[in-house]
Amino acid sequence: MSGCPTLGVDCSFNIVMANSAIAVVCALSRGQTASPIAIALIHAESISSVEHCLHKLREAGRIMELPNCEPEEVVMDGSSSIYGACISVYGGFSAISCYFHVMKLAREAKTKADLPKSLWLEMKKDLALLNDSVSRTKWEKLAELLVKKWKEDKG
Numbered sequence: 705m706s707g708c709p710t711l712g713v714d715c716s717f718n719i720v721m722a723n724s725a726i727a728v729v730c731a732l733s734r735g736q737t738a739s740p741i742a743i744a745l746i747h748a749e750s751i752s753s754v755e756h757c758l759h760k761l762r763e764a765g766r767i768m769e770l771p772n773c774e775p776e777e778v779v780m781d782g783s784s785s786i787y788g789a790c791i792s793v794y795g796g797f798s799a800i801s802c803y804f805h806v807m808k809l810a811r812e813a814k815t816k817a818d819l820p821k822s823l824w825l826e827m828k829k830d831l832a833l834l835n836d837s838v839s840r841t842k843w844e845k846l847a848e849l850l851v852k853k854w855k856e857d858k859g
Contacts, residue, residue: 706770708733712779712802713758713786715749725749727757732779735838754789762793781805803835827854 708731716726727746730738742761746753765773777798780786782805790797801809810831814824830850837843 706765707772709776710734710779710800711775711777712738713754713790714781715746715754715783715786717749719745723747725753727754729758729761734840749783749785751785751788751792754786755792758789758793782809803831806831830854 710732712728712730712732714728716728719725725746725748727742727744727749728740729742730740732738742757744757744760746757762773775794775797777800778790778794779800779802780790781802787799790799807828810827813819814827819827830853834843834846834850837846
C-alpha cells in the first residue's frame, strides 16, 4: 500500500444467500503480480459499504505511519458503488477499467453494432496489444494510435 500509486478495488456479490459481499483491495505495482492488501466482508456492494472499507484501510495506514498511501490510479470495473466510494475517500485519481471489463464492454458494443467478425477480430487484437503494454507511456501512445486508426479507417 505504501508507495504504490495504483490500487485495484473489486467486490463480489451474492455471498451467503445474497446477504453480503466481499471487497478486495490490491496494490498493483507495475510489472508485478497484484498484492492483496485488504479483504473485507461487507453488507453489500454499495457506496457506503465500500467507502467504510476504504476508510478503515486508510486509517490502518495512518496508524502504521505508512507514507504515500493515497492512490493516483484505481483499477476497477464499471460499478458506480466502487467508483463513488473511491471518489468519496480518495478524491482525485485516474479511474482505469481492467482488461476483463474492457473486453466485456467491447463484446457488448460489438453485438449492438452488429460488427462483422473480421473487424471484431482486428479490434480484439488491438485491445490485446494495449493489454500487453509494459509502461503507462507506451499504453497511452498505443491507445492514441488505436483511437486514430479506428476513427480514420473504420469511421
